[in-house]
Amino acid sequence: MRRTFSWLPWVLLILVTLGFLGWQQYQKPKSQVAADGIKMPVEKIEPLVDTKRAGGIDSYSAAVKVAAPAVVNIFTTQKVKQVEHPLLNDPAFQEFFGDQLPEQFAQERNENSLGSGVIVRSDGYILTNNHVIAQADQIVVGLNDGRRALAKVIGTDPDSDLAVIKIDLNELPVLPFKLSGNDVGDVVLAIGNPFGVGQTVTQGIISATNRSDLGINTYEDFIQTDAAINPGNSGGALIDVAGNLIGVNTAIFSQSGGSLGIGFAIPAKVCQQILNSILKDGRVVRGWLGISLMPIQQDNILEPKQAGVVVADVLPNGPAASAGVKKGDKIIEVNGETITSASHLINYVALQAPNSTIKIAVVRGEKPLTLDVVVGERKAQNNTSQYIPLPKR
Structure with a gap:
């Protein structure tokens, strides 16, 4: 029987070998020609930050689970008098009485507003903004677990826009103060009750620290953040990724009334000083x-x-x-x-x-x-x- 010889496997082997050698040559650093004609190798540039490093945070749910129960919704009611009567549209009536309208035409109604607060002590003391509870006739605190309680004002400090209120409930969660420094670029979470939709968490970074001379309060030393903060977030918590309280949200810079990514929080260190002073003296002495x-x-x-x-x-x-x-x-x-x-x-x-x-x-x-x-x-x-x-x- 005659033995035949096939060239096909050898041809395929040669082609694969040449292809592999060509691929290796392509992967070598290319050279660039300098002005003097000398070839210079191009170095491989490593990224400044290793985005594939182990231990990166891809969820903040653990921090939220720790902090959210200690952030409360605050509902306030203020009784205001409003003058309503058909005769008010009569020019003769307006000319006769002017601004001195009869008391019997005044009707009392309730004006409601919303805000947030942070439980900072297990015996029921809550930090919030002074403007949230100012002139309120009734303050109701709603907890994350569904409980509600009437709160009483312990003390206020309009100069820093902070206030301390208290509720009488047991087994209260507490958010600890973070007194160590915060750095620009740190990831932060804002927790509050924006527009009354319910407890909401937004994420951002610390944009700046030690912000002052803004004309918001008499005493200013703000943390600036781009975490979305809106009406209803006042008095809510600004936390780090470990669930520690780093500030109390208090103001935004806005021309529309909504968040533009420039929000301000009172640092935890200042909040603790105000809290201790109010609990000790009933007011802040400066x-x-x-x-x-x-x-x-x-x-x-x-x-x-x-x-x-x-x-x-x-x-x-x-x-x-x-x-x-x-x-x-x-x-x-x-x-x-x-x-x-x-x-x-x-x-x-x-x-x-x-x-x-x-x-x-x-x-x-x-x-x-x-x-x-x-x-x-x-x-x-x-x-x-x-x-x-x-x-x-």
Whole structure:
């Protein structure tokens, strides 16, 4: 029997070998030709962040399960008087009575609003925004587990827009304060009751820290976030991915009334200080100088920013006036600490106990002076601005 020889397997083997060698050659780093004609190898560039690293978070459900039960819905009712009567549209009636309308035409009605709060102690103490419960005749707290209870106001602090209320219920969940620092870029979650739709969680990052000079509150040291915050979120929690409370949501910057990705929360450290002060004294005690301030004007914007602030006005018989501070003085230091802005000075003085003495270094004209000022006690007051404190719905 004659034996035949097949060339087909050998041809296929040769083609596969050549293809493999060509593929290897293609995978080698290509070279580029420099200006002088010398071939230079192109290096492989590694990414700055390893997106395939192990341990990445793809869900925040664990943090939400820890924190959400301690975030409550707050329903407030305020009784208001509204004048309603058919004669009000009669020009003769309006001309006769003017603005002094008879009391019998006034009808009382209830005005409702919504907000959020955070349970911070197991004995029923809740932190929320002052503007959520201000002037409320009745406050009802709704828990995540379906329970409801009437709340009473323990204390308020309009200057920071915080308030402490209390409910009498057992087995309450508590959200712990995170007092360590927060970094720009950290992932955060906002929990609250926006527009009354029910408890909602939104996610974002910390956009900035130590935001001040915004005109929202008298004392400002905000965390800025792009987590969606809307009316009804006021007093709700801003948490980290571990479920710790890092702030209380309080305001948004908006021209439409809705979220534009610029929200502000009061840091947990400030919240804890306000809570402890209200529980101890029934109010927040702060130091006060009795002056208004403005930044130092610089003619050359390319020059480094100058330290200090300028005294724009001095309250007669106030602590600063009694110590000899005058309009136009440049305040450079307080107790040896360099002052960088008006909010820096206000916050520093606020921490000083009333009747304590501080040393203020000023420049009057070209002459440096050191004045001893006996700190007074500041009275609470409210501010208004273009920033929306997420009030009522």
